[in-house]
Amino acid sequence: MRFDHVGVAARDAADLAALFADLLEARIAHEETFDGMRVVFLELDDGGFFELLEPAAEGTIREYLDREGPGIHHVALATDDLPAALERARDLGVDLVDDTPRPGAWGHEVAFLHPRSTGGVLVEFVGSGE
Structure with a gap:
């Protein structure tokens, strides 16, 4: 697994994107x-x-x-085998929000682990993988 993104809940994604674009010298992808x-x-x-999430x-x-x-909502990790990653989490006794992968932003399949x-x-x- 590797770091993919941090999800940040925001009331105004455009304003926060402008700030982070300047602050981090990042581009909107x-x-x-x-x-x-x-x-x-x-x-x-x-x-x-950085993924900015505005309702x-x-x-x-x-x-x-x-x-x-507002603030950090989640941390995302990329995996080449999402079903296997979920199975490993399940085997370790981790509570899953999603028992199976589901559609996520940018066309990716995603699954969440419960913070508890x-x-x-x-x-x-x-x-x-696409």
Whole structure:
């Protein structure tokens, strides 16, 4: 596995993208509206990303912002074998949010691990294969 991105919940993704683009000397690599969110990916020099998540409708990110406020939402790790990564997590007794991969942003398949099993961190596995 390798670092893929950190997901940041934001009330205004465009403003935060402008700040991080200047601050990190990053470029906007991808933008889309997906699953009730406006999603903006900023690419870092090492190939990792900052993913900015702004609610576009009622849903998970709006609920998160209402409950927790803006900030780091999740950490994502890329894997070449998403089903095997989930099976390993399951074998280790990790509680899964997603029992099977599901569609994620930017056309990737994803699955989340529950933070109660991962030290309070919401972990996303991102399938690296298309």
